[in-house]
Amino acid sequence: MHEIGLIQTVMDEVSRVAEANGIERVTKVRLVVGRMNGAIPDALEFAFSVLSPETIFEGARLEIESVPVRLRCPHCGAESEGEKLAYFCPECGGRAELVAGQELYIDYFEGDDGKEDAGEGRDGAEDSARERAGGP
């Protein structure tokens, strides 16, 4: 399953950043997934539930933000949004460019560094790197 590989990549990346920041346990991971990416949110959640036990992700919540497809026309500047990719501008018929809808990246994650004063459990370990986790 394609999603297993994607989640593995995401978990590797989060683990690396968590380790660098002294995070011992990850409590929440938020992903942004474009609707044209091909990854199915339900399958990503399933993959996460399969891969997370006995790792720093055990018990963590996976949140997925599904991003609609957005196109921008380089000829007239019109922007359009939809569930599917349309290659041509609805305004002038020109070839449109995809500006959103293919991404898959870690928006942020939350974790616990094991210290007593962790408060709400959020300690600013955010990773906003827009790393593509797309694969073959």
Ligand SMILES: [Zn+2]
């Ligand atoms: Zn146009």
